[in-house]
Amino acid sequence: MAVSLPVSSYFSAIFIISRLMSIVGISKHWNIMNISSKLSVPPLDVADKLSVDPSAVESASRDFGHIAKSVPKAVLHPSSVQDIATLVKFSYDSSVPFTVAAKGHGHSVRGQAMAENGVVVDMASMKKHRNGTGIRVSSDGLYADVGGEQLWFDVLNATLKHGVAPVSWTDYLYLTVGGTLSNAGISGQTFRFGPQISNVYEMDVITGKAEIVTCSPKKNSELFYAVLGGLGQFGIITRARIPLEPAPKRVKWVRMLYKDFSGFTRDQELLVSINGRRDRNALDYVEGSLLMDQGSPDNWRSSFFPPKDHKRITSLITNHGIIYCLEVVKHHNDQSEDTLDKEMRQLLKGLSYMPGFMFEKDVLYAEFLNRVESGEVKLRSKGLWDVPHPWLNLFVPKSQIADFNDGVFKGIVLKRNITKGPVLVYPMNRQKWDDRMSAVIPDEEIFYAVGFLLSSGFDDREAFDDQNEEILQFCDEAGIRVKQYLPHFTSRDAWIHHFGSKWETFQQRKHQFDPKMLLSPGQRIFN
Numbered sequence: 001m002a003v004s005l006p007v008s009s010y011f012s013a014i015f016i017i018s019r020l021m022s023i024v025g026i027s028k029h030w031n032i033m034n035i036s037s038k039l040s041v042p043p044l045d046v047a048d049k050l051s052v053d054p055s056a057v058e059s060a061s062r063d064f065g066h067i068a069k070s071v072p073k074a075v076l077h078p079s080s081v082q083d084i085a086t087l088v089k090f091s092y093d094s095s096v097p098f099t100v101a102a103k104g105h106g107h108s109v110r111g112q113a114m115a116e117n118g119v120v121v122d123m124a125s126m127k128k129h130r131n132g133t134g135i136r137v138s139s140d141g142l143y144a145d146v147g148g149e150q151l152w153f154d155v156l157n158a159t160l161k162h163g164v165a166p167v168s169w170t171d172y173l174y175l176t177v178g179g180t181l182s183n184a185g186i187s188g189q190t191f192r193f194g195p196q197i198s199n200v201y202e203m204d205v206i207t208g209k210a211e212i213v214t215c216s217p218k219k220n221s222e223l224f225y226a227v228l229g230g231l232g233q234f235g236i237i238t239r240a241r242i243p244l245e246p247a248p249k250r251v252k253w254v255r256m257l258y259k260d261f262s263g264f265t266r267d268q269e270l271l272v273s274i275n276g277r278r279d280r281n282a283l284d285y286v287e288g289s290l291l292m293d294q295g296s297p298d299n300w301r302s303s304f305f306p307p308k309d310h311k312r313i314t315s316l317i318t319n320h321g322i323i324y325c326l327e328v329v330k331h332h333n334d335q336s337e338d339t340l341d342k343e344m345r346q347l348l349k350g351l352s353y354m355p356g357f358m359f360e361k362d363v364l365y366a367e368f369l370n371r372v373e374s375g376e377v378k379l380r381s382k383g384l385w386d387v388p389h390p391w392l393n394l395f396v397p398k399s400q401i402a403d404f405n406d407g408v409f410k411g412i413v414l415k416r417n418i419t420k421g422p423v424l425v426y427p428m429n430r431q432k433w434d435d436r437m438s439a440v441i442p443d444e445e446i447f448y449a450v451g452f453l454l455s456s457g458f459d460d461r462e463a464f465d466d467q468n469e470e471i472l473q474f475c476d477e478a479g480i481r482v483k484q485y486l487p488h489f490t491s492r493d494a495w496i497h498h499f500g501s502k503w504e505t506f507q508q509r510k511h512q513f514d515p516k517m518l519l520s521p522g523q524r525i526f527n
Contacts, residue, residue: 046086050074050119060103060120066388067461068111070522072118073098077125081204081212081238084121088236089210091119091518099521102236104149104176109391110488112231113179114522121236123149123176137162143201143244148178148237155242156369165247165365167193167277172372178237183486184229184439186428186449188285188327191272194432197228197439199243205235208514212238226509229439231487232520233506234513248331251284251368252344253361255304256326256353257291257316261405263352264288264324265427269398269446270351271328272427283347285329290409290423291317303374305359316357321414324425326353329368388456390464392471393485398427398446400480407474413452416467418460424451438506440483440499449485495525
C-alpha cells in the first residue's frame, strides 16, 4: 500500500532519493519504481530533474515585475514534453495534489507564472534538449512548428533564414511563444493581422489531467480556443504551428507629433480602417504613444528622434504638457527612395500632425522588430532594468477614449507627474479577434490598447500602484468600460466581472481540462 506524504515532505523525499541514486548508481528502472510505489514520489526520470537548489527556487520566486514573490517547493528542469506531463500526472493522481506553473522568460509583472508551495516548470530548460528542433520551418515555408519555450526573437532569426516570418508580433521579442499565446500577443501589427492568438494553426498542449493533446480549429477545438488567451488555466503549450509569409527586407519607419488628441485618434482610426491582409494600401504597423516631461523624447522602447531635434520636441512637451506621437511602418524590398516616398506620401496624405514634426528612418526589418533591445541594454548598463514594473494595460472602447484622455492622461497622469516609462495608446479592430478564444476585449468594433509600461524604484512603487488604482477607479465611476490586458485581480468577483459573458464558459473549460485546479495558480483565478 502506497504511503502518501505531506506536500512539504515528498519534495524532500524526491530530492533525497535523487541524490542517493546518483551517488550509488541505482538503476533507473526497477529500484526507483519500487521506491516510488511505497513513498508516492515520481519516477526518477522526473525526480532527478527537480531542483530545490536555493538559487533555482529564488529565481522561480520572482519575475520582471519585481513586485510579487511566491516561493515554490521545487523547480522542474524538463528535458522533454513527457517530463512535464509526468509531473502533472503525478500531482493529478496524488492524494495531496500540488500546483504547477510554467515559466518562460519570466516577463510577468504580478506573479502570474509563480506557484506558491508548488512546482515551477522552467520551460527554458527545454531549449537545451531540443537539439536544434525547437523551431522547424516547413519545406514549403508556409508555417513553423515552434516549441512553447522558444523566444520570439529566435523565431524571427530562424524563419528569416528561409526568407519568411510570422506577421503578428509583440513590441518586445524576448518573450516565449507559450507565454504570449496564453495572453494574446499584441503590437502595432494587430489592427491588420490580429493578435498572435489569431495566427496559430495548431498546438500541442499538456492539460491539467496530464493529457498531451494536439488541438486546432478542427481537432479538439474546445481546448484550442480555451488555451489561446486562457492565462495558462487549461494547459501548458509545448508546441505551436505558426503561419509564415514572405519577409520584407526593410521598413520605412515614420513618427509624427500631435498636440491635439482628437486629431491624433482620428488619424489613427483612419489608418487602421485600411486593414486587409492583402491590401497593398494598408500600413503594416500603427502605434501611438504619449510624450511627457521625463527627460529625453526617446525612451527604452527605441531611440528614434534625431538628437538635433530633441530640444524643440522637449520645448513642445513643456508648452503643452502632453504631446501625442503617431508611429507607422511600411514594409518594402529595397524599393527606390523616390517610389517609396511617393507611396508613403499617398498613405499619409491629409493627416493632421504638426507641420515640421514628421521624422523618418529606413531600417532593416529585423532591426525594427527588435527595436526594444537597445533600450534594454542601456537600462541594464545603468542598473535600471531589474527594478519594479507596476504596469497597467487596458483595452478602452473607441467611444470613450476621449473621456479617458481627459480624465486619465490629463486628469491623473499629467497631474501626478511621476510617469517613468512609455505610455502607449493605439487602436485595434475587433474583427481581427476570435470571440471563441478566452481573451477578453471590449464589445466595440474599434478599441484602444493603452499601456502604462512604467518603472519605479523599490522605495516609491506605492505611488505608482496608487496611480493605477486611481485610474481604474476613475474608469469605474465614469462608466468607461475598460478591460484589463495581462489582467491582475485579487477577488473572484473581480474575475467574474472581467470575463463577463465569457465567465461561464471559462469556468466550464477549467472543470473540463484542469478539474483539480493545478495549473497557473499565480493568476489567482480559481486558487
